[in-house]
Amino acid sequence: MSLIIIGSLAFDTIETPLDRRERIVGGSGTYCALAASFFTQPGIVGVVGEDFPEETVDFLKERKIDIQGLEIQPGKTFHWEARYGDDPNQRTTVKTELNVFQDFKPQLPPSYRKSRIVFLANIDPDQQDEILSQVHKPGLIAMDTINLWINQKRDSLLKVLEKVDLYFANDEEIRLLTGEKNLIKAGKKVLERGPSLVAVKKGEHGALVMGKDLVFGVLAHPCEEVVDPTGAGDSFAGGFLGYLDNIKDLSNKKEIRRAAVFGSVLASFVIEDFGINRFKTLSLKEIKDRFDEFRKLVSF
Amino acid sequence: MSLIIIGSLAFDTIETPLDRRERIVGGSGTYCALAASFFTQPGIVGVVGEDFPEETVDFLKERKIDIQGLEIQPGKTFHWEARYGDDPNQRTTVKTELNVFQDFKPQLPPSYRKSRIVFLANIDPDQQDEILSQVHKPGLIAMDTINLWINQKRDSLLKVLEKVDLYFANDEEIRLLTGEKNLIKAGKKVLERGPSLVAVKKGEHGALVMGKDLVFGVLAHPCEEVVDPTGAGDSFAGGFLGYLDNIKDLSNKKEIRRAAVFGSVLASFVIEDFGINRFKTLSLKEIKDRFDEFRKLVSF
Numbered sequence: 001m002s003l004i005i006i007g008s009l010a011f012d013t014i015e016t017p018l019d020r021r022e023r024i025v026g027g028s029g030t031y032c033a034l035a036a037s038f039f040t041q042p043g044i045v046g047v048v049g050e051d052f053p054e055e056t057v058d059f060l061k062e063r064k065i066d067i068q069g070l071e072i073q074p075g076k077t078f079h080w081e082a083r084y085g086d087d088p089n090q091r092t093t094v095k096t097e098l099n100v101f102q103d104f105k106p107q108l109p110p111s112y113r114k115s116r117i118v119f120l121a122n123i124d125p126d127q128q129d130e131i132l133s134q135v136h137k138p139g140l141i142a143m144d145t146i147n148l149w150i151n152q153k154r155d156s157l158l159k160v161l162e163k164v165d166l167y168f169a170n171d172e173e174i175r176l177l178t179g180e181k182n183l184i185k186a187g188k189k190v191l192e193r194g195p196s197l198v199a200v201k202k203g204e205h206g207a208l209v210m211g212k213d214l215v216f217g218v219l220a221h222p223c224e225e226v227v228d229p230t231g232a233g234d235s236f237a238g239g240f241l242g243y244l245d246n247i248k249d250l251s252n253k254k255e256i257r258r259a260a261v262f263g264s265v266l267a268s269f270v271i272e273d274f275g276i277n278r279f280k281t282l283s284l285k286e287i288k289d290r291f292d293e294f295r296k297l298v299s300f
Numbered sequence: 301m302s303l304i305i306i307g308s309l310a311f312d313t314i315e316t317p318l319d320r321r322e323r324i325v326g327g328s329g330t331y332c333a334l335a336a337s338f339f340t341q342p343g344i345v346g347v348v349g350e351d352f353p354e355e356t357v358d359f360l361k362e363r364k365i366d367i368q369g370l371e372i373q374p375g376k377t378f379h380w381e382a383r384y385g386d387d388p389n390q391r392t393t394v395k396t397e398l399n400v401f402q403d404f405k406p407q408l409p410p411s412y413r414k415s416r417i418v419f420l421a422n423i424d425p426d427q428q429d430e431i432l433s434q435v436h437k438p439g440l441i442a443m444d445t446i447n448l449w450i451n452q453k454r455d456s457l458l459k460v461l462e463k464v465d466l467y468f469a470n471d472e473e474i475r476l477l478t479g480e481k482n483l484i485k486a487g488k489k490v491l492e493r494g495p496s497l498v499a500v501k502k503g504e505h506g507a508l509v510m511g512k513d514l515v516f517g518v519l520a521h522p523c524e525e526v527v528d529p530t531g532a533g534d535s536f537a538g539g540f541l542g543y544l545d546n547i548k549d550l551s552n553k554k555e556i557r558r559a560a561v562f563g564s565v566l567a568s569f570v571i572e573d574f575g576i577n578r579f580k581t582l583s584l585k586e587i588k589d590r591f592d593e594f595r596k597l598v599s600f
Contacts, residue, residue: 224484226482300518300557300595
């Protein structure tokens, strides 16, 4: 195993303009690991309560996700409630109940410590830093975060940022972090702080990947009906890093571009249904077909 | 000559977060014709007052733009004042003084009536319709409009829309026109109303071109400093239609894609300086080089 993902497993209550779902399975780690599982066999690190459905754990195992790093603790699973506006990019967090996640002290199983790719999905930056002290020279460290930590734990976050190679952010987050409206400038500012790569997720407008001598734009799949935007960003990172886990040279620009397209492809699938449902029927063939569609979409 | 452009020639007063320019030359027709002039010799139809600078008219002629359709009338040139926010897509119109444009009755010179491509840039839809009654079977009719007309002259506008082949809009306009938030759905709704092609301009996020069996996404050039966003949309249309004017088969999808990229290239240049300044030094070589950069930007 060479990709590990540290993130949340959660119950999400989701309201869109058209529909509502109560306490369906979600979480940054869940989405990311499932997306990555189409390319590699990722390990997941996180915590759930005793109420977390066994069938979801079975589904993770079925998708060959390594769950040695998944702790089950007495108590309730993290619960998050959000509402989306007509524009799927507009999201309001209604409620956050951390529950067992509150005092989670991530401990990597020994077999995870020599992982090649480490992804710090959105969790408290102090927890992210703690994880980094437990890994042994990974080939690539990636991170994600949210506005909450940028606002509340800026110093901790900047400390982690210095140590990572790849920073995933959405446009709003990178603007908040850098104080730059212009995304190219914002990306460059992040590159000055440590990472050699930045991937800016822009929802329906796709994503922008920046690095030394690299600016790459990937579109979002033209989608007429976003059923549930939750997990799109995590699935983007999962597709990106899962694909990259098969590549020998992690600095190969051509492969980084392809990784970003696979990220966008996975994100485009997950939003077609609520929660992780779409991953239950998704096939590698569908993923590859859509990858080819992405090529047609931009070729001239 | 086979492309004619009916639009405004104006004085613009522009305020950006960093700078301000009083009464510099602008106008949808001016921007569009100049952008198109790198590919073809467009004709322009519009009206200016006696205060319009002779040197601008000389510059249009120098760029081989046919000005037979340009009327000079007693009175003042159309004056528009706008302010941009930190986000170049946020624009507030401060003042609109129509002046000689108020009662402009566009009359096409006889030599313009058999034009192959007719572009109705943003003017009153009744004036657009009047133009269409004066042309003889053009190969392609394109139009642009703004929220003002969508709100105030919806019926007139829909009547024109039925008669055109290509509708240029920005994301805000097409959403207002169709009542659809999702741009793919909005595009399809427009395609049901007459046009066989829709080009949705999305500012820093590029553009989307939709037609029968065609969805094409073009990025915006990654630009760190937007000096003045004015005229980007008009230059997009000018580059698009100017390029297309050299193409025999106006329904060739490959060429439509390339036309959209050239549109995006021209738009990316014009915003590098205030008003039409950038066009004064721009060369076809720079345009072709940036076209190649666009290819690198999306290739994977």
